Amino acid sequence: MKHIALNGLGRIGRLAVRRLGAGAPECLCAVNDPAPLDQVVHLLRRDSVHGPSALPIEGQTESGQDYLILGERRVPLYHALDPALIPFPDETRLVVEASGRFTHRADAARHLKAGVSHVVISAPSPDADLTVIAPVNGAELDLARHRVISNASCTAHATAPMLKILEDAFGLDQAGMSTVHVVTNDQRLLDLPHKDRRRSRAAFQSIIPTTSSAFGALHRVMPTLPTGFGGAAIRVPSLSVNLVDLVATLRRDVDVASLRAAFESAARGPWKGLVALAEPHTVSCDITGRTESVVMDLDLTMTLGKRFVKVFGWHDNETGYAARLCDLVMDLVGRI
Numbered sequence: 001m002k003h004i005a006l007n008g009l010g011r012i013g014r015l016a017v018r019r020l021g022a023g024a025p026e027c028l029c030a031v032n033d034p035a036p037l038d039q040v041v042h043l044l045r046r047d048s049v050h051g052p053s054a055l056p057i058e059g060q061t062e063s064g065q066d067y068l069i070l071g072e073r074r075v076p077l078y079h080a081l082d083p084a085l086i087p088f089p090d091e092t093r094l095v096v097e098a099s100g101r102f103t104h105r106a107d108a109a110r111h112l113k114a115g116v117s118h119v120v121i122s123a124p125s126p127d128a129d130l131t132v133i134a135p136v137n138g139a140e141l142d143l144a145r146h147r148v149i150s151n152a153s154c155t156a157h158a159t160a161p162m163l164k165i166l167e168d169a170f171g172l173d174q175a176g177m178s179t180v181h182v183v184t185n186d187q188r189l190l191d192l193p194h195k196d197r198r199r200s201r202a203a204f205q206s207i208i209p210t211t212s213s214a215f216g217a218l219h220r221v222m223p224t225l226p227t228g229f230g231g232a233a234i235r236v237p238s239l240s241v242n243l244v245d246l247v248a249t250l251r252r253d254v255d256v257a258s259l260r261a262a263f264e265s266a267a268r269g270p271w272k273g274l275v276a277l278a279e280p281h282t283v284s285c286d287i288t289g290r291t292e293s294v295v296m297d298l299d300l301t302m303t304l305g306k307r308f309v310k311v312f313g314w315h316d317n318e319t320g321y322a323a324r325l326c327d328l329v330m331d332l333v334g335r336i
Contacts, residue, residue: 008032296311
């Protein structure tokens with residue numbers, strides 16, 4: 001049995017533990033987070049956005065060692081701050097780096113010790129061996145060369161299918177994207193200093209334009225993207241679900257019907273399970289808990305000229321991303 005350990009129980013780390021604990025409990029062998037056991041258990045059991053865990057979760061301390069009881073599986077919980085000092089079990093082969101603190105390769109690579117052969121970072125990385133959005137560039141993954149791997153970002157996973165479907169169906173000349181994005185823990189609840197002065201303002205008081213890490217990840221995953229592809233993140237006072245607003249100039253004349261048909265065909269065919277179609281009159285709370293990478297709202301599709309189009313896609317920025325993270329990790333652990 002090849003085993004997975006996880007470092008960092010933030011929003012994504014906790015959802016990943018829930019998902020792995022329910023779907024592949026035999027693979028999860030250890031977790032590390034500096035928070036005390038009782039707080040870890042409390043936050044794994046209850047989630048203000050996604051509700052209570054369907055998996056029974058308990059905590060236990062035995063001979064000074066903390067454990068998480070995930071259903072019938074007992075998993076050791078460590079509390080080290082330095083990846084190199086985490087005493088992951090000898091059977092650990094892959095580490096999910098989900099703390100948000102170690103996104104540079106040199107830092108994440110501190111997990112590569114003993115039997116650990118690969119690390120997956122649950123965030124964009126500026127210098128990982130490879131940034132992967134599996135349906136787009138997963139075939140490039142070479143386990144011998146790529147040992148520290150980035151799973152990109154939630155917005156990148158939502159936007160990449162939209163771009164790829166347009167590119168394959170009509171050709172892509174230019175593109176730009178804005179994401180209407182929920183607040184995150186990298187904003188201030190009340191006004192407080194932050195390196196991004198807009199993020200220093202009270203998160204639930206304003207619409208806050210800021211940057212997105214998705215663009216760098218998308219350019220790494222899709223090197224044929226137009227050079228100028230970029231945009232912004234518009235943070236809004238909401239807790240769950242983002243909306244990608246993508247504009248593009250295509251290489252063929254199109255109309256709304258042909259655009260809709262391309263996305264409908266993709267959702268039924270090669271992108272099934274990753275791309276879905278929204279019901280009429282959808283609003284963000286309708287998408288909470290969805291695990292697809294993107295849910296296309298085709299009722300909002302527009303043509304602004306014969307080749308200038310605008311398409312919209314929803315995604316749960318947490319459950320969708322955690323699902324793709326676990327998909328990648330389970331694929332890797334089956335191959336290493």
